[in-house]
Amino acid sequence: MSQDWVLRGERVVTDTGVRPAAVVVRDGKVAALIGPKDVPAGLPVTDVGQKVVMPGVVDSHAHINEPGRTEWEGFETATRAAAAGGITTVVDMPLNSIPATTSREALAQKAAAAERHCAIDYGFWGGVIPGNSGELDAMIDAGVAGFKCFLIQSGVDEFPHVTREDLEHAMPILARRGVPLIVHAELTASEKPPEGDTRTYQSYLASRPRKWEDDAIHMMVELCRKHRGPVHIVHLSSSDALGEIASAKKEGLPFTVETCPHYLTFDAEHIPDGATWFKCAPPIRESENREKLWAGLARGDIDMVVSDHSPCTPALKHLEHGDFGRAWGGIASLQFSLPAVWTGMRERGQGLEQLVRWMCHAPARLTGLTGVKGSLTPGADADLLVFDPEASFTPDASGVLHRHKLTPYAGRALVGVVEHTWVRGQKVHTRGEPPPSPTGRWIRRPSTARRVE
Incomplete structure (x- = not known):
């Protein structure tokens, strides 16, 4: 002891x-x-x-990309950066690794890749894809935090998007087991690439309108009402959906929402042409939209702020061309999400209790870890x-601990x-000292938050 x-x-x-x-x-x-x-x-x-x-931050949304695409990030580099950014528990997304975490066997491979390589504690989301409903119970038994799905192309072939019919099969299982379905909420009949001069950010913004998010959220409210299982909307970008979200909460539906530091920090008006390191999906929108997201947080329409750390190799950002149509969408942010959010909160007169509520308490609750993570409560x-x-500080490449140094927070x-x-x-x-050897553990979604020691 x-x-x-x-x-x-x-x-x-x-x-x-x-x-x-x-x-x-x-x-x-x-x-x-x-x-x-x-x-x-x-x-x-x-x-x-x-x-x-304060309690350590719980980040319930990060793409660590190992195994299979470790050259994009990896558990060792991601969790070292997270520790430097005040994150003490991270939950890894089921896609961008190969295999995707859509079966019990794939989950075992992901867990093996993470073991003894993580500076902080960690968990895993499973994935809902067409035809894998038979795998869901086994992954829940193994301790996943819940399940992620896409309503639109995910960007990788290993993780196809689902239809409403697919969700009608999966959601009763998740509702019965009491685990959340977390949803990339963009919905459209046909995706179109950016048009015109694809070096301009406006071309990319116009290609993913707010309506895609609004329509997807409307569908997920309907399905949440029908199946009564917890539904969580990831990386909300469209402030136009806040009214429907507020109504769902008022109705008492188990419906929660997150947004991300980049939607609260940046705005479309100030993203330079060719700056593809700002590309993400859904996109960073206008300044008036950003301020409405802040207002939604303050009202409680949005429950939490998490990173959506989604890095890739610099080559996939097509920096030499600055082409928003070809570049991979995702923002590297694990190390900077806490200070980025706090910077915006100070500007708006918000305090430390709200910071802990949005970045510690609420993500712990989503992942079933209330009383275990994200709080100074005795027993946690x-x-x-x-x-x-x-x-204050200004991030630069020399201090970035992610595998790759490209991040929109550099120089800000x-x-x-x-x-x-x-x-x-x-x-x-x-701060300023070499990190110790990794000691992070897999924290499973419990009834009792069982650990793999």
Whole structure:
């Protein structure tokens, strides 16, 4: 057993507010949350003063791409970057790896690739594709967090999109088991590539209109109402869908929504021609749309903010041509999602409690890990951050820990620096120091959050 120790500060983000407190860590768990002067004699204390102590971020949406496309990212590089960005649990998407995680056997291959290579704790989403309904129960038994599907082409052949008929077969199984279906919500009768000068961002934006998202969300509300199982919309970009989302929540449907740091940070008006490292799907939209997403978060229409880290090799971004039609869509962001969101929150007068609600509590709830991850509640894993919310920095290539250095956050001033990160009471990141050996574990969706030790 490890020795008990204490992390103490003047600004500790607890479930009941930000206050002076001390976190007692015992055997990798939060043993107690006590007053700063109530520390038992003899325990070693790390006192961070006015720096913020908060739970580690839970990122329920990242594409790590291993096995099969490890040259795009990989577990070692992704989780090292995540630890530096304050993320202590990451849940890996089922596509862009080969094989895609659409069967129990493929899940076993993914788990084997991750084992002993992760700096932080991790989980896996399974995938719903046409014809794999017979695999879903086995993947749930194995501990996946839930299931991802696409309503439009995913971009890779290994993960075909589903139709409404496919979902009518899959959703009763998921509803019976109480696990969420998470949905890439774009729906169209026919996809068309960007037209005109495809070096312009406006050509790409026009090729994926808001209506695609709005129509897909309308269909998923109907299916959620019919099957009564949890449905979660990933990477919401269209603010036009917020009214229907609010109505679904008011109705009491188990319907949740996320957005991403890039939709809250960037806007279409300021993306230069040829800057294909900004391409993602759905696209980054106009500034007025961005502000409406912020308002949706504040109202509770949007539940959480997660990275949608989706990197690729620089060659797939076609930098030499700057062609938005040919470039792979995805943004590298694991390391910078927490400071990017905090930067926007400070500008809008929002505080640390909301930050923890959106980036820690809500993703933990989605993945079945409430009381285990994303909280300083006694009994939870001691996943802790020391965060300086006033310090600023400007990312550059030399400091990027993702496998590839290409990210739209490079050169953009951000506020909020992660100084230390612990997972289950073990230090996994200290700013400016080499990372320790990987100690991350697979955290399965439970009833009891069983772990593979």
